[in-house]
Amino acid sequence: QRGYTPDTFEYIYVARLESWIDGISVYRSRQKMGEKLAEKIKVVLGEKGVEEIDAIIPVPETSNVAAAALAQKLGKPYVTALVKNRYVHRTFILPDQASRLRSVRRKFSFVESEFKGKNLVI
Structure with missing residues (x-):
């Protein structure tokens, strides 16, 4: 019999924000992921790329907590421009790619003015 073995997906996606897994705060782990992503973006894009x-x-x-930490570390605005349909549930568990794509199209809508002509990190 195999015991409980959480993986990274648990911290990123499955666990509730206020949860603790093996003594580690899910909230804080997502925050750290955003901070680490900011460091990586700075290296990959460079100063000029980050400015853009x-x-x-x-x-x-x-991703809300990670994105907020990322925005803070990069000194960029955090913009809520993707709107989730709360009646469409987890799409990654659907049986095939076509079903997942249809479901994702129903799952999110967006504020067009926040996307058009902009360089964004999503």
């Missing part, structure tokens, strides 16, 4: 970013847009709900 207009805003950070989270994909609700699980």
